[in-house]
Amino acid sequence: MAILQKSIDKRNALIKATIELVNNAGFHATPMSKIAKMANVSPATIYLYFENKQDLVNKTYIEVKAEYTKYAFESYDENMSVEQGFEIIWKRIADFKLNDSENAMFLAQCDNTPMIDELSRQEGIKHLQPLLDLWARGKKEGIIKPISDYLLYAYAINPLSFLMMSQKRGAIILDRKHIEEAYQSAWNSIKTCDQ
Amino acid sequence: MAILQKSIDKRNALIKATIELVNNAGFHATPMSKIAKMANVSPATIYLYFENKQDLVNKTYIEVKAEYTKYAFESYDENMSVEQGFEIIWKRIADFKLNDSENAMFLAQCDNTPMIDELSRQEGIKHLQPLLDLWARGKKEGIIKPISDYLLYAYAINPLSFLMMSQKRGAIILDRKHIEEAYQSAWNSIKTCDQ
Amino acid sequence: MAILQKSIDKRNALIKATIELVNNAGFHATPMSKIAKMANVSPATIYLYFENKQDLVNKTYIEVKAEYTKYAFESYDENMSVEQGFEIIWKRIADFKLNDSENAMFLAQCDNTPMIDELSRQEGIKHLQPLLDLWARGKKEGIIKPISDYLLYAYAINPLSFLMMSQKRGAIILDRKHIEEAYQSAWNSIKTCDQ
Amino acid sequence: MAILQKSIDKRNALIKATIELVNNAGFHATPMSKIAKMANVSPATIYLYFENKQDLVNKTYIEVKAEYTKYAFESYDENMSVEQGFEIIWKRIADFKLNDSENAMFLAQCDNTPMIDELSRQEGIKHLQPLLDLWARGKKEGIIKPISDYLLYAYAINPLSFLMMSQKRGAIILDRKHIEEAYQSAWNSIKTCDQ
């Protein structure tokens, strides 16, 4: 195997270990030594790939966020109608949050905690642009309520994080029917009423 | 002042300090010594009121959660109509989350983090019963969608946490108009469509 | 024993351990844990008395330097003649350097190493003032060569450090006769020639 | 360039880097990786030329010491008179210490610190033999005081180290006049008095 590939593998193993351990115990309760052990490297090796613990978790956040948005928009096409486009994106996001729950949970923890640099947070937000563009189009067409994007996100997207956490905790198991109901609630909350 | 009152004051000071410090730095980045200093007591004194750090944060969570739900239901009366009752409760919750943001932020961090005992979490949820009862009535009357309470909560209530965090971070300032729009989205997402 | 005394004892034990260990191994090869062990306290206890390792060694330096100069000038009296005063001071310094060699060695290491803050170094120098005053008087009276104090110190006092180190290393054992010879050399090197 | 020359260059670069870095930060605060970087080689390469860090610093010491003594005796000739010979040697040493202060400072640090093997220290001393021989001759001729060579060195030579350090620290700038004064003090301190 190429030497470069080995490096990438190690980096990935570290990112993966970070996600899993931080999910289970939180940032500060996760020692570097444990991350190293889980990734099968020496603690010192982490510092070949990341500057320090904060950098490790920042980079992990950015990476997961990128993966998340890449997945979200993969099957979306700007020529779709607003409603169709929203449904496509929403379902991809639901898919990601509910199936790839390790990653989703990590993001939720980062987003509700002073665990991530403000800079990395900004970096992570940027990738949502296509959704904001879709909403802008929807507003112009009178299909989406003319309200702040923060409100739209709060009602259309963010509830999925709550559902993911609930499922993760075993409080509920989300089947196809739930997803459909959730989608309807999401759409109802942001579409203009007189449709 | 009664000696008992002095004790209560110290306990309250500890709870308050815990909230503020955990909000700013996270649970594990908040040393007991700092909490003690902010509450103007000796570190050892904390252990007269709480078993250990975990107990301190658990109890803090339960206390804040109780305060939260007490506030939420204070002006609600079971004789109100479902829609009226929901609006009353929702607006109280919005009030709490957006105005008493220290407390609300603390709850959000607890709810998205492995920081709280599962037991304490359960304990905290119980207090929401009146809202669940209201929803049950709404479903029977055909006013509220016949879907899982988790879904209802995810769409009707939880978005307020996201908005509170956004406001806390300075991304948005929520005025009366935003609140009204948010309420409409919340209601749209859970009411049955054919009204 | 008073609680205050116990504190002072611990602080002193730490200072003493620092001197001995740094003498044997150097600053960076002396772990805090070893210092703690030798002083019979926990590593954490050091940080109750000193801010960090650098602070510990700085404070140790200042303390030893103060002890050194206090000893040096103890039997000196400003009414003495220049020659008599110099002899008194010189012999006290010789006494200190050659008998209290642990302390003297520590000072020598600090003075020839980037181990001490520049600030602490300045602080340490201040105490030599009486000797400089004596030399000033000597120059005015035409007894001491009219040359820089640095030169006077280099020839009159500093050689004792070299002799102390040589003795410490076992290369020479300095008896009363050596001391007298050394004193003659010191005095010859700074007195004006035409006496 | 011959392959051998390239090797010598690397070794020299390592020695040079060691001196500069140890001067600035001390032995233990100077990582091998930094030495390697400054010498433009890989850390691993150091181990092709030296057994380990201790060996590197030992060899550096011996090399610098040899350079020092070579310089010191270069213009000395055994046929010179004792006084003339001493002046010649002394002035060469002063030259070295005050102009090649990087090297001189490194020696001073080694000589006042448990940084060097006792063996390497012995090795370094050997080269001073011509000076000791000169002194022996001087004693026989009644020109030099009949006292221990350690005393002679302490007063005649060692003060230059102190002056070099003072100059290095910016406390004094030594001009030709200072040097002449220093020489007089040195000579006064070791010559017999009745000349």
Place this chain on the structure above:
DNA sequence: GATGAATGAGCATTCATTCAT
């Protein structure tokens, strides 16, 4: 010879918790 990636051992420092007063 030369390297850069890798590491185990070690270090300064912190912190939850205890205990004598």
Place this chain on the structure above:
DNA sequence: CATGAATGAATGCTCATTCAT
């Protein structure tokens, strides 16, 4: 009740050294 001094057990991070290439 209340405390501040004390501590053992971590933890993040560094570094001399090795080794596959």
